[in-house]
Amino acid sequence: MASTGAVPENANEHCPGPESEAAGRAEGCAGCPNQEICASQAAGPDPDLGVVAERLRDVRHRVLILSGKGGVGKSTFTGQLAFALADDESVEVGAVDIDICGPSLPHIMGCAGDEVHRAADGWSPVYVRDNLGVMSIGFMLPSDEAAVIWRGPKKNGMIKQFLRDVEWGRLDYLLVDTPPGTSDEHLSIVQLLKGSITGAIVVTTPQEVALQDVRKEIDFCRKAGVPILGVVENMSGFVCPSCHGESRIFYPTTGGAKALCAELGLPLLGSIPLDPRIGRACDFGSSFLDTCADSPAAQAYAGIVAEIRRRVEGTV
Known part of the structure; x- marks a missing residue:
């Protein structure tokens, strides 16, 4: 009987993980949309892995920012985290945007329109501060409206170039x-940074529709052997800048990120309330913590950044 192409109900349950020798070949891989790329990676080590490792030899901490769900503010969080870390002039920070089809870091970090130099x-x-560099395909597009219409292998090749061909130099943090x-x-990023990922930060919003996808992301991390530093709950409420009263915009019907972390045994790094000025800071490519330091959202960001540094730098 010909295959229908449907994903078996137990496929995720029996996924061997992308690092397994059986990746792409196990019974549970049948019908998985990632079957081909997993099988090709399992066929043998990438000859460029050594080149990438040598290029990143002076990068102390490699941190992935993940979400599972689109629209939860992951890129916004990445940009503001990069700005916050770079506020310490002794810390060297790099941010690489591997969202090939939807690059937004150049705009969020105020360097859209700049060019990558060889x-x-x-x-x-592209340096937005002396100690803060950014790399994105957005710097290479002819215009902001230009679409990137690439299949997987070409996207994977570009991600490899971001690691293999970029002179990052000495970095304390490389945010992905x-x-x-x-x-x-x-x-691709897990394979290229094999065994050297410091950890992942998972960003979510409080409602269950986002948490469902976050659970999948957490499952991916565990199967791929990526340590999880913790979960950030974004848009956790709206704090009125006048009366300072808080309202729930996305109601946590199942308990939000706090309940998720308790269920899965993960640390909750913090919750960030909605503040329209965060969007304004991203539109103008500025640091929200610098421009609105007294807001509840900025204070939440500061607490989360301090907790991330504490965990990444081994003080827990």
Whole structure:
């Protein structure tokens, strides 16, 4: 009987994980949309892995920002985290945007329209501060409206170039902004940074429709061997800038990120309330913590950044 192409109900349950020798070949892989890329990676080590490792030898911490769900503010969080870390002038920060079809970091970080320059040792990141460099395909597009219509192998090749061909130099943090889901880009970055990922930060909003996808992202991390630093709940409420009263916009019908973390044994890094000025800061490419330091959202960001540093730098 010919295959219908449907994903078996137990496929996810029996997924061997992308790092397994059986990846793409196990019974549970049948019908999975990532079957081909998993099988190709399991066929043998990528000959460029050593080159990537050498290029990133002076990068201390590699942190993935994941969401599972689109529209939860993952790229916004990545950009503001990068700005916050770079506020300490002794800390060198890099941010790489591997959302190939929807690059937004250049705009969020105020460097849209800049160009990537080729140096003697490879591409040079675009620097928004002396200690903060950014790399994104957005710098290479002819216009903001230009669509990237690529299949998986070409996207994976570009991600490899961001790591292999960019002269990152010495970094304390390399933040990786990923697209929603658990697909080509995620498999590529895990494979290319094999065994050297410091951890992942998972961003969600309080409602169950987002938490469902976050559970899938957490399952991906565990199967791929990616440590999870913790969960950030974004848009957890709206704090009125005048009366400071708080209203729930996205109601946590199942308990939100707090209940999720208790269920799955993960740390909740913090909750960030809605503040329209966050969107304004992203539109103008500025640091929200610098421009609105007294807001509840900025204070929440500061607490989360401090907790991330505490965990990443090994003080827990």
